[in-house]
Amino acid sequence: MRLTTKGRFAVTAMIDLALRQSSGPVTLAAISQRQQISLSYLEQLFGKLRRHELVESTRGPGGGYTLARKAGDITVADIVVSVDEQLDATSCGGKANCMGENNGPCMTHDLWTSLNDRMLEFLRSVSLQKLVDEQIAKGVRIEDKPMIKRAISSAPVLKPVRVNAPNSVFALGTVPLSK
Numbered sequence: 001m002r003l004t005t006k007g008r009f010a011v012t013a014m015i016d017l018a019l020r021q022s023s024g025p026v027t028l029a030a031i032s033q034r035q036q037i038s039l040s041y042l043e044q045l046f047g048k049l050r051r052h053e054l055v056e057s058t059r060g061p062g063g064g065y066t067l068a069r070k071a072g073d074i075t076v077a078d079i080v081v082s083v084d085e086q087l088d089a090t091s092c093g094g095k096a097n098c099m100g101e102n103n104g105p106c107m108t109h110d111l112w113t114s115l116n117d118r119m120l121e122f123l124r125s126v127s128l129q130k131l132v133d134e135q136i137a138k139g140v141r142i143e144d145k146p147m148i149k150r151a152i153s154s155a156p157v158l159k160p161v162r163v164n165a166p167n168s169v170f171a172l173g174t175v176p177l178s179k
Contacts, residue, residue, distance in 0.1 A: 003087065007080040009037050010045045011131070014079050017055065018071045018132045019142055025057075025064030045083055052082035071132055077123035087119050088112075 016031045028046060032039040046065060049055045056068045067074065080087065 006083050010079050010083045011076055013042060014128055015131050017065055018067055018128055021066045025066050027064040048083045054082055071129035072127050074128040075124050076126045077120055088116055
């Protein structure tokens, strides 16, 4: 079985989104900060999730992402498959060309194919809502305001001090010397 970080991060981000979307669209920057997932990686994943109609995007100030369907109608399998994650335990990629002794599929091909079916069946049985409910039961705190670090400093802006002095060596010759 090969479930890479792509599938794991997509499921994690979708849980985060489902937990917080009740107060409006959720930004990828906020998810990135909370879940420690690269923003550019999230942008790629959410592009795929949007194309598979699992999320909707809102542009502009106050924009972000929301679920396109109810969390109870989205399964983990939907999420994993939408980001092109292959769930395959066979060595031949499910093509049955793993060539056993008699030039047919290898002796364990059917075993690994059955495992693939069970994994997909299990992931189809787990809804996003179930994962959200589990997080709430564990006491995950959902803050009202996103924890976005702003580029704007809270320090006051200091105005430059005006000095009546020459600003270069060449200007010294034009300034009258005081007696």
